[in-house]
Amino acid sequence: MRLRAVQWASVAAAAALVALAGCGGNSGAGSGGSKRSDGSVSLSWQMWASGADEEKQLQHLASLVTQKYPDIKVDLKTAPFKDYFTKLQTQAAGGDQPCIVSMQSLRLSGFADLMEPLDDLEGATGTDGFEPAALKALQWDGKQYALPMDLASMLMYYNKDAFAKAGLAEPKTGWTVADFEDAAKSLTRNGKTGFALSFSDLNLLTMALSYNGARPVTADGKAQLDDPAMVKALTWYSGLATKDKAASVPASSSDGGWAETQFVNGNAMMAVDGTWNLGSTSTQAKFKVGVAPIPAGPGGSKTYVANSGFGISKSCAYKKEAAKALSVLTGPEAEDYLAGQGRVFPARTAAQPAYEKFLTRQTGGKTETVKAGMNAVRDGLAGGVPFVGTRNWDEVNTLFSQYLLEAYTGSTTAEAALTTIQKKAER
Amino acid sequence: MATRPIEHSTRPVARFAARPRRARPGGPGRRERWYAYGFLSPGVLGLTVFTLFPVAMAVVMSLYRWPIFGQRSFVGLDNFRYLLLEDPGFLVSVRNTFVFTALFLPLNVVLSLALAFWISNSRWQQVFRVLFFIPAITPMVVNAVIWKLLYQPQGVIAHYLGSWFGITAPNFLADSGTAMISVVVMSVWQGIGYNLIVFSAAIDELPRSVLEAAEIDGARGLRKFLRVQLPLMSPAVFFVTTMTMITSMQVFTQTYILTRGGPGDSTVTMVQNVYENGFVSRDLGVAAAGAWLLFAVILLITAVQFLGQKRWVHYEH
Numbered sequence: 054m055r056l057r058a059v060q061w062a063s064v065a066a067a068a069a070l071v072a073l074a075g076c077g078g079n080s081g082a083g084s085g086g087s088k089r090s091d092g093s094v095s096l097s098w099q100m101w102a103s104g105a106d107e108e109k110q111l112q113h114l115a116s117l118v119t120q121k122y123p124d125i126k127v128d129l130k131t132a133p134f135k136d137y138f139t140k141l142q143t144q145a146a147g148g149d150q151p152c153i154v155s156m157q158s159l160r161l162s163g164f165a166d167l168m169e170p171l172d173d174l175e176g177a178t179g180t181d182g183f184e185p186a187a188l189k190a191l192q193w194d195g196k197q198y199a200l201p202m203d204l205a206s207m208l209m210y211y212n213k214d215a216f217a218k219a220g221l222a223e224p225k226t227g228w229t230v231a232d233f234e235d236a237a238k239s240l241t242r243n244g245k246t247g248f249a250l251s252f253s254d255l256n257l258l259t260m261a262l263s264y265n266g267a268r269p270v271t272a273d274g275k276a277q278l279d280d281p282a283m284v285k286a287l288t289w290y291s292g293l294a295t296k297d298k299a300a301s302v303p304a305s306s307s308d309g310g311w312a313e314t315q316f317v318n319g320n321a322m323m324a325v326d327g328t329w330n331l332g333s334t335s336t337q338a339k340f341k342v343g344v345a346p347i348p349a350g351p352g353g354s355k356t357y358v359a360n361s362g363f364g365i366s367k368s369c370a371y372k373k374e375a376a377k378a379l380s381v382l383t384g385p386e387a388e389d390y391l392a393g394q395g396r397v398f399p400a401r402t403a404a405q406p407a408y409e410k411f412l413t414r415q416t417g418g419k420t421e422t423v424k425a426g427m428n429a430v431r432d433g434l435a436g437g438v439p440f441v442g443t444r445n446w447d448e449v450n451t452l453f454s455q456y457l458l459e460a461y462t463g464s465t466t467a468e469a470a471l472t473t474i475q476k477k478a479e480r
Numbered sequence: 481m482a483t484r485p486i487e488h489s490t491r492p493v494a495r496f497a498a499r500p501r502r503a504r505p506g507g508p509g510r511r512e513r514w515y516a517y518g519f520l521s522p523g524v525l526g527l528t529v530f531t532l533f534p535v536a537m538a539v540v541m542s543l544y545r546w547p548i549f550g551q552r553s554f555v556g557l558d559n560f561r562y563l564l565l566e567d568p569g570f571l572v573s574v575r576n577t578f579v580f581t582a583l584f585l586p587l588n589v590v591l592s593l594a595l596a597f598w599i600s601n602s603r604w605q606q607v608f609r610v611l612f613f614i615p616a617i618t619p620m621v622v623n624a625v626i627w628k629l630l631y632q633p634q635g636v637i638a639h640y641l642g643s644w645f646g647i648t649a650p651n652f653l654a655d656s657g658t659a660m661i662s663v664v665v666m667s668v669w670q671g672i673g674y675n676l677i678v679f680s681a682a683i684d685e686l687p688r689s690v691l692e693a694a695e696i697d698g699a700r701g702l703r704k705f706l707r708v709q710l711p712l713m714s715p716a717v718f719f720v721t722t723m724t725m726i727t728s729m730q731v732f733t734q735t736y737i738l739t740r741g742g743p744g745d746s747t748v749t750m751v752q753n754v755y756e757n758g759f760v761s762r763d764l765g766v767a768a769a770g771a772w773l774l775f776a777v778i779l780l781i782t783a784v785q786f787l788g789q790k791r792w793v794h795y796e797h
Binding site for chain 2: 301451455459
């Protein structure tokens with residue numbers, strides 16, 4: 054009797070294991086889409102969103118697709134930004150990724166294996182009307198993997214009130230690294246610092262790019278963090294804290310948003326941040342916010358551009374329909390709508406006035422800030438370099454946060470930190 | 481009513497007692513047995529689906545090169561070889577985990593035991609129990625975020641060190657000399673409440689007659705504590721050290737939020753190494769192998785603790 058029960062139990066357990074193993078495998082028929090009996094196709098689209106507003110905006114985009122192509126329905130699924138890429142990874146591991154994938158240019162290198170190059174989908178999608186830099190940022194290995202939704206560059210945000218109080222001339226187009234150093238030093242007083250250091254890739258590497266043209270990654274996608282130019286640039290950058298004492302240092306390796314937060318809180322008078330925070334920073338700060346291009350080194354002011362867009366997953370069974378959906382999700386109407394809602398700095402040139410209008414409204418008519426911001430963005434885009442990471446860029450970012458902190462606090466040199474990061478990134 | 485949580489928290493202590501195994505005459509009948517299976521099956525099913533299956537999967541995965549995207553291939557024990565011989569990060573994480581445990585475990589046990597004795601004579605014992613238990617039931621993430629604010633260069637701790645003692649505080653979490661200590665201090669504050677409840681219950685259950693006899697014989701103070709009270713409480717001490725050792729070997733949340741392993745690799749723990757291999761480097765095979773090594777280490781230490789208990793743990797029942 055007892056034996057039989059044990060046998061039963063083990064049979065049941067084995068059956069459960071087999072059933073589970075079945076769930077884990079890819080059925081092979083493709084994922085993320087389904088065809089209904091009436092011939093219409095339903096495509097899943099995964100995107101990050103925070104809050105009901107953003108969700109509503111995206112739903113509107115999805116409905117635009119069905120308006121234009123009644124037999125395509127886009128089924129939107131959202132996740133908070135911080136979980137989005139983990140979720141995408143996990144889904145990919147289980148063979149269950151969405152048909153339409155939202156992708157950030159910075160992370161494209163790591164996810165390209167998952168996505169279908171759009172060039173292979175013959176004539177399905179057009180690339181007219183986009184800022185060239187926006188398209189370029191979403192290419193990897195010479196292929197277009199996603200169509201852009203927005204476009205962002207880096208700016209120097211500065212505290213206008215602090216500059217006025219110190220009697221300093223405000224930064225403007227054409228200001229140099231030397232001007233920036235002088236400003237940072239004279240704004241450092243009473244426990245506040247002129248600048249705040251960051252180990253977020255774009256914020257940090259843009260300064261290096263403008264300082265001496267240092268590039269973290271070779272043209273063929275390999276890390277070169279111990280390159281002499283990069284060592285020189287980061288020695289200068291950490292020196293702003295260790296030598297000049299003019300910049301605050303992140304309090305821990307988990308403070309990814311240190312510089313931006315210190316700036317908004319009024320503890321640092323300048324910080325590098327992306328155009329995506331123009332609206333929120335100028336509303337949140339209790340002082341007048343100014344923006345200027347990144348200070349120019351010998352080669353002029355430079356910035357990286359980065360953006361997000363939508364692509365199609367390799368496993369999607371309805372790629373043609375997905376391509377049609379993409380053309381609407383990144384089409385003129387969708388871009389105009391998102392720009393007008395202030396969701397993005399649009400990747401389509403024609404939609405940019407709508408964004409400018411939004412910013413003016415949002416900042417309570419601070420037309421001057423907005424105009425300067427838009428000009429700085431345009432300047433930046435003119436000299437903008439699309440940022441392309443390595444395949445393991447997430448790893449490199451983690452290493453930045455751990456090892457650059459040691460260079461910033463002065464417990465090691467920038468060269469030693471970069472050599473360690475390079476060694477670990479190469480593995 | 482007030483004694484219920486105490487009973488509950490001492491139950492695992494009793495479970496550790498070595499019990500004689502023998503078939504009991506007049507055990508459950510056929511019908512009862514089927515009832516038992518019926519009631520057990522949801523639990524067993526849950527255990528199978530959510531614990532046994534993942535554990536078995538982890539064994540399989542540890543033998544494969546198993547990237548999140550792309551082709552899997554069988555590599556035998558190569559993932560283990562890589563972790564132990566090639567990956568400089570893994571051994572560092574083992575070292576850090578041991579350093580954490582070596583600091584956290586004694587501090588936690590000694591402090592919670594001392595606090596339990598201290599509040600056992602207080603009229604406000606119940607109030608203190610609740611107060612000290614609050615950090616234990618608050619989500620770890622919340623605790624860690626608040627401590628991160630306290631540790632800021634211009635935070636509360638730095639401020640009072642400066643204004644009371646005139647000491648310039650280090651940048652606690654950014655200095656490799658203080659980062660691990662800072663994590664330990666936060667963890668002790670968080671973990672003390674649970675152990676305090678266990679010790680507190682054990683103190684309440686100390687047999688009065690034995691204590692009185694000891695006092696009549698002249699045992700006082702430290703002597704009474706070391707020779708009478710502590711031996712009587714040894715099952716609770718054993719339970720607490722074993723459980724605390726296991727949780728401290730698995731430390732992750734605090735370090736991840738406070739320091740994310742930095743500065744340098746000074747606070748990367750074994751679980752963070754597993755997490756990063758799996759979800760940052762996307763190599764699930766290496767991550768599974770790391771998880772198995774962690775399991776082996778914990779199993780080994782726990783086995784040593786269980787073997788050692790014969791020498792110093794006294795079960796009266």
